[in-house]
Amino acid sequence: MRVKVARRHQITIPEEVRNEVGIRVGDVVDVRSEGQRVVVEKAVQSWEQVMDQTRGAWKTHPVFGDMKDAVEIVNWLRRKRRR
Numbered sequence: 001m002r003v004k005v006a007r008r009h010q011i012t013i014p015e016e017v018r019n020e021v022g023i024r025v026g027d028v029v030d031v032r033s034e035g036q037r038v039v040v041e042k043a044v045q046s047w048e049q050v051m052d053q054t055r056g057a058w059k060t061h062p063v064f065g066d067m068k069d070a071v072e073i074v075n076w077l078r079r080k081r082r083r
Helices: 015-021 046-052 068-082
Strands: 029-034 037-042
Touching: 046 068
Parallel strands: none
Antiparallel strands: 029 037
16 A cells, blocks of 8 residues: 655555554554565553563673573562662
């Protein structure tokens, strides 16, 4: 499908594409270039994805290195703060 770039460099995502991808008013999309292409993707950031992305990120930290994910780190920090 072709769409026209408006005066303020805006485009309208066609209804058929919005419905197929599940884009609704208020959703966030990621925009990037790939060579001469502009790619627009619905941003999907579930809790599980965040956990997968952070898993192992603290491996070299002296305190958090043995913890498996951000949830364990936050729980540890909360316990320390209550004391």
